[in-house]
Amino acid sequence: MLIILPNIALIESSFRPYLPLNEIDGPRDSYTLANYQRFLSTPVGFDIFGMSIDVPIHLRIFITTVLYSILVTAIILIIGYPAAYYMTKTISPSNMALFFIVLTVPMWVSEILRSFAWFTILSFKGPLNALLIEMGVIDSEIRWIRGYNGIVIGLVYTYMLFMVFPLYSSMQSLDKNQIEAAQDLGASWWRTHWRVIVPHCKPGIVSGCVMVFMLSAGSLLVPSLLGSPNSLWFTQTIQQLMLEALDWNTGAAYSLLFLLLCTFVVAGMMWAFKVKLSNITN
Amino acid sequence: MRVSSHSRNLVPQAISNSADSEKRSEGSVELEHVSCRFGSFRAIEDLSLTIRAGEFFSILGPSGCGKTTILRMISGFIDPSAGTIRIGGEDVRGKRANQRPTSLIFQNLALFPLMRVWENVAFGLEMRRVPRSIRRKRAEELLALVDLVGAEEKMVSQLSGGQRQRVAIARALAVEPSVMLLDEPLSALDLKLRQHMRAELRSIQKRTGVTFIYITHDQSEALAMSDRVAVMNKGRMLQVAPPHEIYHNPSSGFVAKFVGETNVIEGKLVRIADGFGTVESPLGQHRARVSHNVQGESVALYVRPEHVDVSRQRQGDNAIEARLQDVSFEGSFALVKAVTAHGHVFLVATDNKDLQRLPSNTENVYLHFDEQQAFLLQSDREQCIT
Structure with a gap:
């Protein structure tokens, strides 16, 4: 009840105009799609894949958010898959408990603190630059928090475990003999992964990707803390509408749109990679 | 036809008897x-x-x-x-x-559950970059060899234990x-x-x-x-x-005991002559063949249950006095348990036809065996325990 009611209220208010307090429930307070239309207004120039087109500003923010979330998901998958494979393969069950604790200890610290920690690490005169200069890798400081860099780094760190755990558990259920059988039949290392391990881990990969994508796209804290002046995350737009403009109606409409569009993106990706919904649940 | 290990051809080489x-x-x-x-x-x-x-x-x-x-x-x-x-x-x-x-068939077979039967069989060929149509044809031939025609499109989980076994064999044979x-x-x-x-x-x-x-x-x-x-x-x-x-003719007590049932008499070697040895034990003196080297005095005499006979009268030297304890019917034969006065248990395998003629379990009987069919080996008491 406490979950459903506010959501119904959100949907309801998204169809009503943003009015001064004394006009609420007055004659101008009728159901309208104006809040949704606003999403498609105010076109601005947008460079995407080398083309320059006019795109409504909020749609543009939405698209960048989705693209960067996909990038974050891809990076996490690329790092997380070998990590999970390493965990299944080399860590003995007796060390596993310790390993899990080491992995989850950072989760005990609030996300805000972790993001601030990254803010400090990545700052212009921060420890990462100092270390790299000390090691002679770079000559002068790099501005890490620039464009979407900071957000991507922060999100990759924050949501890594949401990929590693489902991957790990699906890899663990794979019979080791299958890997050996594939090798015995002449499969190279790469082909063993591609034909045997990855298909087996598909449910884990899919659920990890869906989780990471949704969490990244819906993250507010990391983009707020690690974003730069020229990065905009769609959640920040909603937050501005809700808390700064106090336009709850448009904010509600945008939240709903965001949820629906992200669901479409996930569904589209699943269709593209031939994954069924039942693959995730079992 | 010459087949080198590098350019394995795809003619059903394994099927045609390759005696070359x-x-x-x-x-x-x-x-x-x-x-x-x-x-x-x-x-x-x-x-x-x-x-x-x-x-x-x-x-x-x-x-x-x-x-x-x-x-x-x-x-x-x-x-x-x-x-x-x-x-x-x-x-x-x-x-x-x-x-x-080499091709290994695993104890749990390790078939790929997400692939169809024919894909399983053709996996090795796929890894050798054989074109799909040839793979498919080869898989069908191999499935015919293991008597699984028509199962190509099935999933492994739809097969019975014996059928999975055959798929595993076909998969292993596919890479020749x-x-x-x-x-x-x-x-x-x-x-x-x-x-x-x-x-x-x-x-x-x-x-x-x-x-x-x-x-x-x-x-x-x-x-x-x-x-x-x-x-x-x-x-x-x-x-x-x-x-x-x-x-x-096992070479050691472990082999004798591990392969098939056997009766053992532990004792002291008295003498060896003409390939036969005599053992002295609380059960008396018995002779048996010596075909592997025996060193020391401590020996064991082994005789298989099917080489032991039961009779009421003592006949010849290789006899042991015992009392029948138990008969277990094994189908084509019966296994008779006999116990000596020292508590030594002997197993005797008898023909079903002889079952009726077996003495009752109150009377004393004699167990006989031919010295040709019994064999002497070095005693390996330590190994007996394991």
Whole structure:
């Protein structure tokens, strides 16, 4: 009840105009799609894949958010898959408990603190630059928090475990003999992964990707803390509408749109990679 | 037709009886002074063994004796700590599993559950970048060989245990291995199916001429299928010989007891003459064949239950006085348990026809055996316990 009611209220208010307090429930307070239309207004120039087109500003923010979330998901998958494979393969069950604790200890610290920690690490005169200069890798400081860099780094760190755990558990259920059988039949290392391990881990990969994508796209804290002046995350737009403009109606409409569009993106990706919904649940 | 291990052609080579000498010499396996240690545990100790090409060779031993380690060393999943392994005369050191001309059939078969039956069978060919249409054709031929026509499109989970077994065999044969390695593949099947698959495996081996190395802890399986059997215990080879030799002329007490049922009389060696020895024990003096070297006084006399007769009167020298205790009906024969005055238990296998003529269990009887059919070996009391 406490979950459903506010959501119904959100949907309801998204169809009503943003009015001064004394006009609420007055004659101008009728159901309208104006809040949704606003999403498609105010076109601005947008460079995407080398083309320059006019795109409504909020749609543009939405698209960048989705693209960067996909990038974050891809990076996490690329790092997380070998990590999970390493965990299944080399860590003995007796060390596993310790390993899990080491992995989850950072989760005990609030996300805000972790993001601030990254803010400090990545700052212009921060420890990462100092270390790299000390090691002679770079000559002068790099501005890490620039464009979407900071957000991507922060999100990759924050949501890594949401990929590693489902991957790990699906890899663990794979019979080791299958890997050996594939090798015995002449499969190279790469082909063993591609034909045997990855298909087996598909449910884990899919659920990890869906989780990471949704969490990244819906993250507010990391983009707020690690974003730069020229990065905009769609959640920040909603937050501005809700808390700064106090336009709850448009904010509600945008939240709903965001949820629906992200669901479409996930569904589209699943269709593209031939994954069924039942693959995730079992 | 000449088939080299590199350019394996796709004509059903394995199906047409390949008796050509090239293929035959490819299939030999030699282990020379091979040892394998895991940490301080010595799985295999200085083991030398030659398996001839085209042979059905079984390695028999209790679980944990190192059989599987040998198989995994031959297939390339474990490197020996010392020694040389040669397959077809070629040293395979440094060659990984996917580069060796061997196919392993796993104990749990390890079929790929997400692939169709034909894809499973053709997996090895897929890895060799054989075009799809040829793969498909080859898979159909192999499925016909293992009597599974029409199962191509099924998923593995739709098959019965015996059918999965056949898919595993077809998958292993698809890459035209010189050596097939089988790790107790029948252990998960029920008795009837197991007996059927035994005959099947044997006939596939005969038809293809591929060397089969078969691992089992089931002695009847090893005896029934093999050209030669190796009996192992604690990482060492105890005896390598044809099945009848293993059964009738074991080289050690462990082999005698592990392969088939046997009765033992422990005692002191009194004398050896003309290949026969006499043992003195609380049961009296008994004579038996001596075909393996016996050192020291402490010996044991072994006689198989089917070589012992029961009668009311004492006949000849090799007799033991006992009382019948129990008869267990085993189908084609009956196993009679007899106990001597010292509490020594003897097993006697009798024909069902003789069951009615057995003395009642109140009277004393005599157990007889022929000195030709009993054998003397060095006593190995320590090994008896394990």
